[in-house]
Amino acid sequence: MIKKIITLILILIPIKSFALIEVDITRGNLDPLPIAVSPLSIDEKSKKSFKKILNKKNIGEEISNIVENNLRTSGLFNPLSKEAFLQAPDIANLKPRFEDWNLIKAQALITGKVSNVDQKLRVEFRLWDVLAAKEMLALAFTTVPDNWRRVGHIISDKIYERLTGEKGYFDTRIIYVAEEGPKTQRIKKLAIMDQDGFNNKFLTLGNELVLTPRFNPTSQMVTYLSYFKNLPRVYLLDIETGTQEVVGDFPGMTFAPRFSPDGKKIIMSLAKDGKSDIYTMDLENRIVEKITNHPSIDTSPSYSPDGEYVTFNSDRSGYQQIYIMKSDGSDVKRISFGNGLYGTPVWSPRGDLIAFTKLHKGKFYIGVMRTDGKGERLLTENYYQEAPSWSPNGRVLIFYRETKTDDKGEGFTAKLWSIDLTGYNERQIKTPTDASDPSWSSLLSN
């Protein structure tokens, strides 16, 4: 249980302050905010002790690197080169000389300090508005040293929230499928990593094919499809204990699982006799309910955040299209009417949008539409890409992309990519192996 491990203590309380700088999150990265991330200062004694514990030369620098990297990849900030900094980190943290930071065109400044307090890692940081010459935020954390990367992510989230007015998404993890081997015989394993690609861990050995892992709302459980014993079924995995169990006892392949927003149910498809319908199973009382009943393929179900509705794709019109219905299966309504095929609808955590994959004229798109199907916006086009998953604040989508092979059938790759809802800031997320089917966790720290 991640929350248990961390023992995080927030000491200082946010400040009364009147922000002058504000980052408009809806505008994309046209004009990222210039920000100076001064390395967190550290006294010699603490530096030596953390070098021993964590094998890191300067843990203050390491943590500020995490913050800087997070802010840069968000596309909303432009961290300035440290070589231009005039003021030493320890002095800047006491009282920045705003003229110096103004000179290098920084609009915001982050300073801080790391120390060893009873073998614990204590980190304090401050966010400054350079033009107004004011402190905007000051917080301190004390935690076990092993949590140093998470501290960097939590600081990033606090800064993001203070400057954009919305929750961040840095203290999160991605579960995905790690892929290796030739295209005709892929070996697939469940893997988990921090949102920035660090702390990668494999959760299965690759003995059986696994697909489409998805977190529960607390990000401690994962539901996925496994071909264990050549019986493709939906499974449940407890990340902390490693316990796996099959979900329910169905007379055919179960697939496309997701949790309900309260985490109490799994919604999935059952394929039988050439038809695929949507079912739910309550994880406590094991009661199974059939939600759709149609000779077509109904799959890829995803709940609205309030649990009242479900979006899914179906080929009942003859082709794969997106539908919504009440979560009891009533009031089925088709919402996608554009040219092409539509699949993998996922309801945004804010509730107002549905992200999807679209296939049109041999190209694959990741896009979003409103829940009534209007306002379709295609964010990215490629040879093959699918399966978007939302960041917990609903601002970024992660998905996977596959490459075309050459004449000899070689050169196939599968990688994770992210893109902002604005359609800007497309980035590959580095993984040790090829990767697909990403699912974004909730914020781990709040």
Added chain:
Amino acid sequence: MTLSKIFKNSLLVLTACLVLTACATKKEIATDIKGSMQGDVYTGTDTVEYLAEGVPDRVFFATNESILTTASRETLRAQAAWLRKNSGINIVLEGHADERGTREYNLALGERRANAAKDYLMTYGISSDRITVLSYGKERPVDSGSNPLSWSKNRRSVTVKAN
């Protein structure tokens, strides 16, 4: 209707038929040269294995379809005859899709294709007890190419001996 009118009409039909046949022949030759596809259904033998002499192990499908072609039905009738002769053999029908679809939909599509084969075998007297259906979606292509011919080989239902 006068006799002459009937004669005129049938003549018209006859001419139309002739024109159509000519077209069809031309088209077939063209696709044959291009590579073993009719419409976008694979008709070649590149990846096909045999359960016994004259009994191909697989049938192919058009994009997004699970309808059995004439050739597929012929293959399945041969499989059914072979299965009737070898009553101790059980089979797994492995349904597959090409890479040009979303993963989850393709899992369902593979299941639908394998079931199309299963239904046909059952109408030719093979008991459902002897048949297991297993969909791989797009997870196990036979051809790793990214072109229409490769995709056509991958849209398939393969009959595999289970014992």
